[in-house]
Amino acid sequence: MSQLENDIRKVFAEVWALEVGTDVPALLPDTILLETGLDSLGFAIFVSSLDEALGFDPFTLAEDAYYPQTFDEFVAFYKRYQPKT
Amino acid sequence: MTPLAQQIAQQQADAVVLGPHGRSLMRGDLQAVGVAPHIGPDTRIAIRLSDPLDVIRALTALDGQVAAILLLSHALPPKTAVALARAADCTILVQDDVAETRDGVAVMMIDDMLGSERRSEPLATAWLMTTSGTTGLPKIVPHTLRTLSRSVSRFAGATAPIWGLLYDPTRFAGLQVVLQALIGGGQLIAVDTAKTLADQVSMMAENGCTHLSATPTLWRRLLMVPDYAKLPLRQITLGGEIADQPTLNALRAGFPDARLSHIYASTEVGVGFSVTDGLAGLPSSYLDKAPGNVRLDIRSGILWLRPPLTALQPGLPGIEIDNEGYICSGDQVEVSNDRILFLGRASGLMNIGGVKVYPEAVEAVVKTVPGVALVQVSAKRSPVTGALVLAEIQLDAGADQTETRLLIIKTCRASLEREAVPAIIRFVDGFKTNAAGKLMRTKG
Numbered sequence: 001m002s003q004l005e006n007d008i009r010k011v012f013a014e015v016w017a018l019e020v021g022t023d024v025p026a027l028l029p030d031t032i033l034l035e036t037g038l039d040s041l042g043f044a045i046f047v048s049s050l051d052e053a054l055g056f057d058p059f060t061l062a063e064d065a066y067y068p069q070t071f072d073e074f075v076a077f078y079k080r081y082q083p084k085t
Numbered sequence: 086m087t088p089l090a091q092q093i094a095q096q097q098a099d100a101v102v103l104g105p106h107g108r109s110l111m112r113g114d115l116q117a118v119g120v121a122p123h124i125g126p127d128t129r130i131a132i133r134l135s136d137p138l139d140v141i142r143a144l145t146a147l148d149g150q151v152a153a154i155l156l157l158s159h160a161l162p163p164k165t166a167v168a169l170a171r172a173a174d175c176t177i178l179v180q181d182d183v184a185e186t187r188d189g190v191a192v193m194m195i196d197d198m199l200g201s202e203r204r205s206e207p208l209a210t211a212w213l214m215t216t217s218g219t220t221g222l223p224k225i226v227p228h229t230l231r232t233l234s235r236s237v238s239r240f241a242g243a244t245a246p247i248w249g250l251l252y253d254p255t256r257f258a259g260l261q262v263v264l265q266a267l268i269g270g271g272q273l274i275a276v277d278t279a280k281t282l283a284d285q286v287s288m289m290a291e292n293g294c295t296h297l298s299a300t301p302t303l304w305r306r307l308l309m310v311p312d313y314a315k316l317p318l319r320q321i322t323l324g325g326e327i328a329d330q331p332t333l334n335a336l337r338a339g340f341p342d343a344r345l346s347h348i349y350a351s352t353e354v355g356v357g358f359s360v361t362d363g364l365a366g367l368p369s370s371y372l373d374k375a376p377g378n379v380r381l382d383i384r385s386g387i388l389w390l391r392p393p394l395t396a397l398q399p400g401l402p403g404i405e406i407d408n409e410g411y412i413c414s415g416d417q418v419e420v421s422n423d424r425i426l427f428l429g430r431a432s433g434l435m436n437i438g439g440v441k442v443y444p445e446a447v448e449a450v451v452k453t454v455p456g457v458a459l460v461q462v463s464a465k466r467s468p469v470t471g472a473l474v475l476a477e478i479q480l481d482a483g484a485d486q487t488e489t490r491l492l493i494i495k496t497c498r499a500s501l502e503r504e505a506v507p508a509i510i511r512f513v514d515g516f517k518t519n520a521a522g523k524l525m526r527t528k529g
Contacts, residue, residue: 018494034282034309040302040438044469045508052509059468065335067308 004054004082005075011053015046029072056083086231088149088207090116092268101267103292104138105277115267118146121200124177126208130198131155131170131190133180137254137275139195141263143179146199148230149207155225156214156255165222167192173213173225214257224404232394233260236358236377237269246271246296246320249289251278251303257350258324262298271296283310290315298322298348301332302438302470308335316340322359324348325439326471327427330365337363357390366424380411387431388414429464438470440504447497447505451476454496456484459516465509476507479515486512 013024019042027036038046051057058081059065068074093101094116102110124130128151132143140156147154155173157166159181170178170190178192185192212233215223240246248266250273252259266273274292276285286307289297294316299307301323307313321336321343328347336345349367350357358376360367372381380391389411405413417428429435435442444462451460458481465475480489490510497506 032283032311034306040306040470041504041508043306044438044467044473047469048465048467048473048509057468060466062331064338065305065331067305067335069309069311 011049015049027071031071032069090145096270102138102141102273104275108138110138115145118142118199119201119203120146120150121198122202127152129153129175131157131175131178133157133159133166135159135181140254143195148210150204151210153211153213158253158255168222234264237265240270247294248273249294249297250275251299286310293317296320300325300439301328305332308339318343321345326436328365333363366426369420369423369425386417388416388418390414435464435472437472437504442505450497450500451493454493456481456489473508475509477511477513479513
């Protein structure tokens with residue numbers, strides 16, 4: 001697992017704990033993000049918290065709007081826009 | 086104005102509304118519905134019902150039969166509903182449960198109000214809408230069926246649209262969809278909003294939904310449903326929030342054959358108008374052209390509108406209207422490259438996925454948290470909900486960040502709507518103040 005994926009999972013767990021409060025659901029590559037139980041506001045907070053933690057937001061950086069449906073697609077989207085160090 | 090029941094009777098479709106739990110309303114059902122004998126012509130009646138089909142039955146029964154209908158969201162707390170009913174001089178409140186009298190308002194269930202009485206001479210019933218807001222009692226804005234249905238397009242035969250209803254039918258955007266379907270010659274699919282969005286999408290897809298209206302936030306979420314492309318959409322409408330270019334582009338790509346419009350409307354002004362070129366903002370030619378007969382003017386960076394019909398009179402509290410009939414929208418705009426672009430609300434009002442939040446209301450709550458020395462609340466842009474509430478905090482000496490953060494969230498959750506609870510909390514060393522020593526409000 002990449003460091004980036006680890007970070008994404010960590011932030012997801014933090015947002016989940018605060019917004020939902022139940023056991024954090026398993027995030028498998030083909031997990032449909034909408035079906036995790038995070039609503040629009042929860043998902044918005046997740047994306048914003050990732051921006052605060054990682055320092056970038058692919059949803060804002062991407063020229064064409066893209067809405068990943070699975071967790072795998074979500075991580076790949078972040079990987080694509082991760083600043084090169 | 087022909088009452089709603091008669092306008093529905095003139096339509097061709099038999100099944101007018103499909104609802105949750107397999108319920109449906111046929112044209113005949115709605116034609117037959119009237120009021121009980123105890124509902125007199127002077128009655129002012131508030132409705133607060135959770136099933137959209139009941140809302141539609143009540144509206145059809147009451148329009149033309151009573152002096153006024155106050156449309157209340159079932160999501161309003163019971164106390165607020167009674168307070169609003171009293172403010173609108175309603176003597177009856179119709180809701181899902183318990184019959185009792187509260188503060189002089191008779192609370193009853195829908196079947197206690199329905200009957201077979203219909204007046205031969207229909208009355209000009211006032212339709213009273215409420216505006217959303219997070220502080221104080223919502224404002225009551227008077228309308229009539231005529232002002233509300235001014236922008237309804239008429240369809241017939243095979244081209245008749247099948248509308249999906251994702252909104253609360255008692256709110257302005259939802260009522261527009263309902264009236265469009267009921268009197269514009271179409272059908273309505275009222276989804277069960279308690280189900281997942283994927284289930285709502287599949288109910289609409291199975292029933293051949295061709296026309297759908299939602300906020301940009303909801304559209305972005307809908308694009309994350311794996312089967313969204315099964316919706317046979319011919320018309321996509323965005324409203325309730327600023328429609329941004331990335332969302333418009335994503336919808337264009339997702340539904341290449343659908344017509345794409347974004348609506349500019351406000352409850353105060355009644356109805357607005359739509360933009361169909363797929364570009365964010367309004368064409369600046371609208372300043373000369375009066376789209377949908379609504380005249381536009383920009384005064385000190387604020388958009389003013391003059392609708393051709395309004396039930397508003399100068400002097401209403403909270404609504405700014407001049408002698409020529411122009412109404413202040415409160416929306417800050419700038420003109421750039423032949424487009425009128427929306428910048429946000431002049432009052433600083435934030436729009437969090439369609440829910441309006443005043444920064445001052447959040448600040449007032451955060452200030453009460455021990456450890457908080459100063460707080461400034463502003464909107465942080467979000468690609469998901471348009472904006473999120475950002476709270477910047479200067480701590481008292483010795484206060485702990487982690488503890489204070491949790492306490493802020495706990496305190497805000499106890500007294501604010503979920504959208505108003507700060508989503509992002511940042512700790513800062515200090516704030517800029519202006520010449521008067523006030524914190525400077527800046528845009529996020």
